[in-house]
Amino acid sequence: KMSAIRSLRSLLAFSHKIHLFRAFHASKARFSLNVDYQNLSKFYAFDNWWTDERLKPLRAMNELRIPLIVNQLLNDKTINSHKPLSGFTLLDVGSGGGFVSEPLARLGASVTGIDANAQCVEFTNSRLRDRCTQLKSNLNYVHTTVEQFLSNETREKFDAVIASEVLEHIDDVESFIQSCHSLLKSNGHLFITTINQTLAAYLLAIVAAEKLLGLVPDGIHEYNKLVPLLGLKVMLEKNDFRPKLIHGMCFNPITQRWSWTWNTSVNYAIVAVKSLKVKTST
Incomplete structure (x- = not known):
């Protein structure tokens, strides 16, 4: 028995x-659609995104990308409020440690951050609960991909979608762009920062930054996944986006600061607007 x-x-x-x-x-x-799990696993090494020295260049990028987002959304109008983004709904795709989501929420925007990495979302929700309680009403984080997040409830909901340092970590860029388009309202803005696919980018962003200087974790970028600027511009236009602004970005490893540059051969930012579809009479 x-x-x-x-x-x-x-x-x-x-x-x-x-x-x-x-x-x-x-x-x-x-969650497998358009997610490279081998690449994604490299982001599990960060215990605290806001203090880890390996993420300092990424945090420092806010000096450029936050003013860029604010100025473009406000159409370069003079800012007369400490919460100039009140009334805007923003989606931060690949929100990571919340480096973009949090400051935008502090400026008054209603922000949703999404990430395919469960540990990132757990970290940001913990930070929101313990350190940023004043943002609970206008900031939330969701564990999902942009494709999974897209539904009837989220379609054409957002004034802007931000994809900062994300495109170089996904498998199908065009599918990603199409999902972003569906999430945006008419005339909504898509903000992208990424790395060009050039020899200069390979030498500076991979060999120097990862392997020689250790500015970012070794192996976090793969050359074959870097995004050619011209190809991205064509892809945006093909999917009913109008590229509005393109800037190069340069990181100084000595001062640990970013600056805008005409040179787009390594890092670049592109702002595109969702085109209005003109209805034709039959």
């Missing part, structure tokens, strides 16, 4: 393991 009970327990335990195995892979499949 005891032997039969032990056999039954073993069978139940094995059945439970099979259930967990299937649940894990079902969950992974749900």
Whole structure:
């Protein structure tokens, strides 16, 4: 009798393991669209995104990208309020540690940050709960991909979508662009910062920044995933976006600061506007 009970327990335990195995892979499949899990796993190494020295260049980029977003959304109008983005709904795709989401929420915007990395979302929600309680009403983070996030409720909901340092980590850039287009209101803005696919980018952003200077974690960028500026511009136009602004970005490893430049061969920013579709009479 005891032997039969032990056999039954073993069978139940094995059945439970099979259930967990299937649940894990079902969950992974749900988020697998356009997600490179091998690349994504490199972001699990950061215990605290806001203090890790390896992320200092990424945090410092706010000196450029936050004013860029604000000025473009306000059409370069004079800012007379400490919350100039009140009334704007923004989506931060690949929100990571919340470096972009949080300051935009502090400026009054209603911000949703999404990320395919569960650990990132857990970290940002913990930070929101413990350190940024005043932002709970206008900032939230969701564990999902942009494709999974797209639904009838989110379609044409946002005034702007931000994809900062994201495109170089995904598999299908065009699918990503199409999802962003569907999420935006008419005349909505798409803000992108990424790395060009050039020899200069390989030498500076990968060889120097990762392998020689250790400014960012080694292996976090792959040359074949870097995004050619011309190709991205054509892709945006093909998918009903009008490129509005293109700037080069330069990081000084000595001062640890970013600056705008005419040179787009390494880092660049591009702002595009969702085109209005003109209805033709038949």
